Every structure is written in C-alpha cells, then in structure tokens.
Amino acid sequence: MDEKTSVTVLFEEHRPRLRAVAYRMLGSLSEAEDAVQETWLRLDRTDTAAIENLGGWLTTVVGRVCLNMLRSREQRREDPLETEIRVPDPVISSEGGAVGVVDPEREILLADSVGIALMVVLQTLGPAERLAFVLHDMFAVPFDEIAPLIEKTTAATRQLASRARRRVQGGAAVPDPDLARQRAAVDAFFAAAREGDFEALVSVLDPDVVLRSDAGAGAGLTLTLQGAGTVAAQATTWGKLSPFVRPALVNGTAGAVVAPNGRPLSVMAFTVVAGKIAAIHVLADPERLGRLDLSVLDA
Numbered sequence: 328m329d330e331k332t333s334v335t336v337l338f339e340e341h342r343p344r345l346r347a348v349a350y351r352m353l354g355s356l357s358e359a360e361d362a363v364q365e366t367w368l369r370l371d372r373t374d375t376a377a378i379e380n381l382g383g384w385l386t387t388v389v390g391r392v393c394l395n396m397l398r399s400r401e402q403r404r405e406d407p408l409e410t411e412i413r414v415p416d417p418v419i420s421s422e423g424g425a426v427g428v429v430d431p432e433r434e435i436l437l438a439d440s441v442g443i444a445l446m447v448v449l450q451t452l453g454p455a456e457r458l459a460f461v462l463h464d465m466f467a468v469p470f471d472e473i474a475p476l477i478e479k480t481t482a483a484t485r486q487l488a489s490r491a492r493r494r495v496q497g498g499a500a501v502p503d504p505d506l507a508r509q510r511a512a513v514d515a516f517f518a519a520a521r522e523g524d525f526e527a528l529v530s531v532l533d534p535d536v537v538l539r540s541d542a543g544a545g546a547g548l549t550l551t552l553q554g555a556g557t558v559a560a561q562a563t564t565w566g567k568l569s570p571f572v573r574p575a576l577v578n579g580t581a582g583a584v585v586a587p588n589g590r591p592l593s594v595m596a597f598t599v600v601a602g603k604i605a606a607i608h609v610l611a612d613p614e615r616l617g618r619l620d621l622s623v624l625d626a
C-alpha cells in the first residue's frame with residue numbers, strides 16, 4: 328500500500344467522527360459533509376509525516392472549518408438581529424432496527440442522544456462558544472487545543488465553554504431515557520389529534536410545551552407556539568394526516584415522519600419528559616426533506 332492510499336484509508340476511519348463533530352457544529356448534514364470534504368483536502372495538502380496524532384489533528388481542522396462556516400453564515404445575514412427559527416437536519420432511523428445491521432456512521436451521529444431540542448439550543452450559541460462546547464464537552468478535546476482555534480487563552484476558552492454549558496443545560500430539557508415511555512406519549516398525541524380530542528391533547532402535553540416549525544427560508548410558514556392549549560389547538564388541525572404518520576427515531580428519540588403517498592411532508596421530533604411532551608420540532612422544508620434518506624424506515 329503506497330503512502331497516498333494509506334492516508335486515504337486512515338482518513339476514512341476517522342470520517343464518521345469528523346462528520347459527527349461537523350453535524351453538531353452546523354446542524355446541517357449536507358454542510359457537515361462539505362466540512363469533512365474540506366478537511367480531507369487540507370490533509371491531502373499536508374505532510375502527514377509531521378502529524379503526531381492524526382485523529383486530534385483532523386478533529387481540530389474540521390472544527391476550524393466549521394467555525395469559519397458559522398462565521399460566514401452570520402456575515403450573510405441581512406439583519407444582524409434576525410432570530411431565524413431553524414430546525415436542524417434530523418437523523419432518522421427505524422424504531423425497530425434491522426437485526427444485525429449496524430451503520431457505524433449513523434451510530435456516532437446519534438451518540439450521547441444529541442436530540443433535536445439540544446441541537447436547536449446549540450444554534451443559539453455564538454460560533455466560538457459552540458466550538459468550545461462541542462469539541463470539549465462532546466468530543467473531549469482539551470481546552471489548550473481548542474484555544475488557538477478561537478484565538479483565546481486556555482482559561483478564556485474554559486470560561487466560554489462553561490457559559491455555553493449553562494445555556495445548554497438551561498435551554499434543552501433532558502428526554503426520558505425510556506424509549507417505550509417516549510413512544511407511549513407520542514402515540515397518545517397522534518391518537519388524540521386523529522380524534523380531534525382537545526382535552527386528551529392537553530393532557531399529554533407539558534403546560535409549557537414549545538412547538539417550533541421550520542418550513543424553509545422565505546416560506547412565511549415558520550412559527551413558534553408555546554403552551555399546552557395553544558399547541559393542542561394547532562394539533563387538532565393535523566388529524567387528517569394521521570393515516571400517513573410513520574413512527575421513527577429522530578435523533579435517537581421517538582418521533583414520526585408524515586409521508587402522504589410516500590412523499591415526506593414533515594418530520595416531527597418530540598422531547599418527552601416525565602411522560603409529557605415538552606417540545607415538538609417540525610421540519611417541513613420541502614427542499615431539505617427531499618435530501619433525507621428515508622429508506623432506513625423500510626429496513
């Protein structure tokens with residue numbers, strides 16, 4: 328095996344982890360793939376003999392690429408005060424799971440139960456905060472290796488991650504670890520929606536439930552609703568879609584794909600806490616839905 332082939336093989340071994348880092352940083356599967364590809368190009372232009380720890384080197388490089396992409400996003404916004412609602416790209420898998428079939432890349436993407444609700448909170452962090460938190464708290468990269476990426480001291484980087492951690496803990500509810508309990512709440516939600524039973528809907532929702540829906544840039548249909556009564560009233564209008572609901576795992580938690588005639592209309596992620604639905608995130612952007620791989624639901 329020549330040196331070029333050897334480097335390629337080694338990179339492919341690290342690709343799943345790099346994609347997981349990029350996904351958590353960017354919230355976009357396609358952009359995460361772009362970041363990983365840019366990391367490969369940088370490796371290809373580097374003398375690998377001088378790299379002592381390839382895994383660490385690749386992780387910091389993909390982190391730097393993602394940081395630049397996040398900063399570029401901010402610069403492209405016409406309104407610096409814009410508070411765009413964006414539901415991250417979901418990672419969908421079959422709830423039953425195909426026996427004996429393991430997708431290592433999907434497994435790493437879903438490691439540590441990084442649900443959609445947590446991904447939404449990550450998007451509220453500034454680029455440097457997000458990098459410090461993701462690399463350190465999710466991938467155990469030492470602060471002294473993160474600091475040069477954001478041009479701060481190690482102590483300042485530690486403080487940045489600590490501040491991000493407090494925001495994440497305060498903004499993202501921790502879902503029930505029992506998947507069966509999650510599914511029971513989600514099934515009860517759809518059953519009540521199918522019957523148009525407002526009281527039953529309210530009973531399965533947390534009083535402070537938040538529903539966020541993302542229909543895509545410029546669609547004029549993105550919205551945020553809060554409160555059990557408000558969300559229940561919206562859900563009663565979805566009853567006619569009940570026959571098209573397909574149970575799925577969305578970022579490792581109980582969710583659903585709504586697909587009339589096999590064409591995805593929306594992906595719904597639920598955060599269930601203590602048997603009640605605390606958050607619902609709906610991706611209804613036709614462009615992004617068209618890029619999702621739903622074949623896993625047929626496994």
